[in-house]
Amino acid sequence: MACNSSTCNSSGCYKGYEEEEQPKPNTKAAVNGGNSCQNLCVKCKVNEPVCCGIGGENSRFCKDCFKNNLYGKFKQAVTYNAMITPPDKVLVAFSGGPSSRVVLQFVHEMQYKAQKNYDANKDKSLPVFGVGVAFIDESSTHSFTSQHIEKAIEDIRLIVSNLAPPSKELFVVPIESIFSSDGIDGKERLKELLDAVSDVTGKEDLLSHLRILLLQKIASENGYTRIVLGSCTSRIACHVISATVKGQGYSLSADIQYVDSRWEIPVVLPLRDCPAQELNTLCSLDGSLKIVELLNGPCSGINGLVSSFVKVLQEENPSRECTIVRTAGKLTPFHFNRVPEIHDSNVPSATRRHQKRYTLKPNGSLSSDSFCPICNSPLKKSNFPSSLRSHGSQQNPDLFASACSSCQFQILPKDPSLMEEFLSLLPQQMITKAKHGDQGNFSLLREQIQEFLFSDGENEI
């Protein structure tokens, strides 16, 4: 069975496959360490190789095989995790960088193939999934010229319009639209909110939490059922290290799985097995994969330190990022780390069966009732007594008590007297979570004493 992995060096793998196909020239070469193999693509053995995967000299591919290798990983992730099914409408989060360009391209190609099948099929029972693109304009948090931003947005429009048929709707949304503003200027409010966070890392993290909330808002308001992120192996490896360093070890496994359904619209990561280096190579090889220069400044604080650390490690050993992600993959995932069960008969039964099998994992999963209102990370049940002690009311939820320890330290204001003002600056979605967080805990408490309660004479909290 041909191995899809470009970095697989196991002796039973591609080397054996080679010997089967071309015993005469290559057997000798394999024994000699592959000297003559270097002139042929390792996959098709026909074309000249033009690039290397992260396996270095052992993974020289021609352009097509290189792309197919990456596409294969993408397709496998999508199929195995039932990420995209015919009735879905997927929203691709597009930042302009190489990973999101590639994921957009691959999603488009998958949709294109599905469309062709649909057109050729007399029985039009299986619809083609819809695709939309969302670009979040964060220029208000940086000092780029408006020319720069307008040019970038123009480029993005061009990219999306070229990815048709089937056509895709593009949403260009400024980050400040997260605030359903009632006359207050969104930009001002965002600036005030970010200024209220003194820790540099906290500021960056808060911005990324706002980003995902905005994506949720766009998806939900426009009928999308999935959000696709281009997060690649490298990005996830950085997240593993930075979460460890910020004391978020408990919730780490929630963020790094293929599927994250704790949100209203499930978020999926189909490029989880693709290293950034290979995605970059693909973009430079393929002229049609134009990337838009990253508009956001480089990360500083802990996030910047971690990404330069991982980069150094990757240079020293190209498979380091994969190892980091694999290690973190050994952490028990949460119950929401899979797509919600599919009851739609339009979905091929093979997919439904596959998904059902996958969800019956023997090792089980962690369950969580309460989540941090700011970063939405699952909280350990031991947080529960502390939020009971909170004196928050429905009007003024005790934000501090319901937040995770990491957000308590790096995002929330140290001075309790500033908390109320901070609360007023947060977007509504976070406030609602803070309120419901308390109710979640009460329902957990109620479950424990349910058998002793009489149904009458209870005060509704």
Place this chain on the structure above:
Amino acid sequence: MEADSKPKKSGARLCCVCNQNRAALKRPKTLEQICRECFYAVFEEEIHQVILENQLFKPGDRIAIGASGGKDSTVLAYVLSELNRRHNYGLDLFLLSVDEGITGYRDDSLETVKRNELQYGLPLKIVSYKDLYGWTMDEIVKMIGLKNNCTFCGVFRRQALDRGAALLKVDKVATGHNADDIAETVLLNILRGDIARLSRCTSIITGEDGPIPRCKPFKYTYEKEIVMYAYFKKLDYFSTECIYSPNAYRGFAREFIKDLERIRPRAILDIIKSEMVQSLCLAGGAESRFTKAWHWSYSRPKQ
């Protein structure tokens, strides 16, 4: 982020604990301004609390302190004997040193340990790789080169400590591993995919199912604070790194931890407390086979 806790008063910074003496230093862990006496007190008290809360020792225990002559083990020996006296732990303390046979490094640091024996009045036992295994580290490096030699040394040292501890007939070995060391180890194990070690490396007591349990009283103590303590108390220690260490992979993690501490000092403790341990699914097989083999080697009669 972290602001000065005390405004300057007539040009002098006051200690934030006693409010009387002038502050002599800023605590690396908390960035508080503190005078020397209060620093000693809070440093020693925190370790005392760690010992109590984790029930590291019980009265009558014979404890071997892994002593390399470096700052961690010197400060550990000093503080443990001090706390033993002050709080009546009722412990019998010994110094246990391992000679790996590294010229220009170990031979010098052993002189320091011999001085510690006299200075602290603690009996010293030295075990050497040459006697135990017939090899010095210098000879091993000549054979295998400079990559992976730390792995050999680490495995041999652990067994050497166990052998020495058995000869001394002690109940436990205490080592000077500090918060920075453990944070580095957590990172290293993530980078290398060593799940089995990842689940054990943050435990304050290890090897309880083995011949001699080991504990790390300095688990929550910052390396910088240990240095500061040794510096102000003018303790005698040997401060050079192992000559083979520049090639160690741990160097990457160490650099990163140092940079991290500059940005956010509490991150070191956050790594240690990261709670990943609870949610690891362990692949039982390989690890338990290894542990069994290790135990078997102890059931054979000793020299």
